[in-house]
Amino acid sequence: MVRTLSRNAGLPMPKLFIIPKEAPNAFATGRNPEHAVVAVTQGLLNIMDRDEVTGVLAHEMAHVKNRDILIGSIAATMAGAIMVLASMARWTAIFGGGGNNDDEGGGGAICGHDYSDGHITFARIFSGFDRCRFCGNTARIGPGAG
Numbered sequence: 581m582v583r584t585l586s587r588n589a590g591l592p593m594p595k596l597f598i599i600p601k602e603a604p605n606a607f608a609t610g611r612n613p614e615h616a617v618v619a620v621t622q623g624l625l626n627i628m629d630r631d632e633v634t635g636v637l638a639h640e641m642a643h644v645k646n647r648d649i650l651i652g653s654i655a656a657t658m659a660g661a662i663m664v665l666a667s668m669a670r671w672t673a674i675f676g677g678g679g680n681n682d683d684e685g686g687g688g689a690i691c692g693h694d695y696s697d698g699h700i701t702f703a704r705i706f707s708g709f710d711r712c713r714f715c716g717n718t719a720r721i722g723p724g725a726g
Contacts, residue, residue: 581634582618585641594618594644598625608640609649616644 586593594608594616604624610616618640625633643649 581630582637582641585634585638589641589645591616591641591645594641596620598622602626604628606636606640608643610644611650611653612647613644618644 582596583593591613594610594613595618597617597619599605599619599621601621602623603621604627606618606620606624608616608618618637620633620636624636628636
């Protein structure tokens, strides 16, 4: 069945696995058609007839042909990198990298004052609003700021 599907799609024969689980499921993985794996659970084979299984396998082979796994992996990696950079920027803005000229160096970018020595607590950061005790500015800080 899979051999016929792969031949009709112009793809190399993927590795095929049957997973001994009762939950009906199927998936394809692999970075390209030459390294593809298609897996189905025993539960899927138990509840579907031959034509239905062929349709499910054809769907999984389409994922292989379109390189969906590779594209998804690249997208997930880029999203993870963006999240790490955003987190680094947030913590740098709060506790360091403000670029002011205090003798202690560092400091947060909130109102341009140094909050790294305890002038503001985590509870106040994440409560949303804070009034700078030095200049009186009210700033929206924490999650959702901007």
